[in-house]
Amino acid sequence: MKLAKLLPLIITNNELHAKWLNTLSLMENTGARKISACEDPLTVTYIILKHAAEEHRHAFYLKKQIEKAGSYPCPTYEHDYLLAPAQSRYYLNQLDVAVCRYLKNELGLEGKELRFAAYLLVTYAIEVRADELYPVYQEALESAGSKVNVKSIILEEEGHLEEMINQLKSFSACWQLHADKAVEYEARLFSEWVAALENELVL
Numbered sequence: 001m002k003l004a005k006l007l008p009l010i011i012t013n014n015e016l017h018a019k020w021l022n023t024l025s026l027m028e029n030t031g032a033r034k035i036s037a038c039e040d041p042l043t044v045t046y047i048i049l050k051h052a053a054e055e056h057r058h059a060f061y062l063k064k065q066i067e068k069a070g071s072y073p074c075p076t077y078e079h080d081y082l083l084a085p086a087q088s089r090y091y092l093n094q095l096d097v098a099v100c101r102y103l104k105n106e107l108g109l110e111g112k113e114l115r116f117a118a119y120l121l122v123t124y125a126i127e128v129r130a131d132e133l134y135p136v137y138q139e140a141l142e143s144a145g146s147k148v149n150v151k152s153i154i155l156e157e158e159g160h161l162e163e164m165i166n167q168l169k170s171f172s173a174c175w176q177l178h179a180d181k182a183v184e185y186e187a188r189l190f191s192e193w194v195a196a197l198e199n200e201l202v203l
């Protein structure tokens with residue numbers, strides 16, 4: 001089932017909606033921590049600091065939206081408060097492993113260079129996904145008349161994609177080829193994640 005079909009079922013159930021928001025918050029937090037972990041203490045730039053700060057804000061903002069989704073509390077990121085906990089928790093890590101393997105094998109990168117290139121490609125693929133997912137979610141929220149909204153996240157995610165493309169252009173002339181590979185890995189993980197979400201709704 002497509003995510004657009006699952007979302008109305010999630011939004012109309014307070015418990016599922018709270019867990020969905022908490023799950024997105026976890027994933028934003030994982031992304032934020034990953035960006036911070038890739039920062040070089042000497043050469044970190046304005047753009048990277050801005051990006052990390054905004055992803056941390058998304059995690060916090062989504063957590064805060066849980067109050068507006070009904071009365072189901074999700075105080076932590078423990079399994080009981082998440083949807084598809086295993087897939088959601090390891091999504092970014094699995095993408096990172098696949099991209100690092102590709103970069104090692106295809107470009108022979110290692111060490112600092114490998115870390116930076118992986119940051120660029122993984123983050124690019126995530127931003128492509130975010131630019132698709134949040135507008136679909138916002139539309140579903142509006143159709144359901146929900147008090148939750150993610151418009152401020154949509155605006156910032158659009159900026160992130162542009163910033164990643166600019167950074168990728170200065171990384172490599174054939175950046176699109178590598179970026180497409182990352183998007184291909186991500187698409188596989190995403191469909192597994194959606195299938196796991198669907199399973200939870202059926203049970």
Ligand SMILES: [Fe+2]
Binds near residue numbers: 028054055058130157
């Ligand atoms: Fe984000």
Ligand SMILES: [Fe+2]
Binds near residue numbers: 055130
């Ligand atoms: Fe982002």
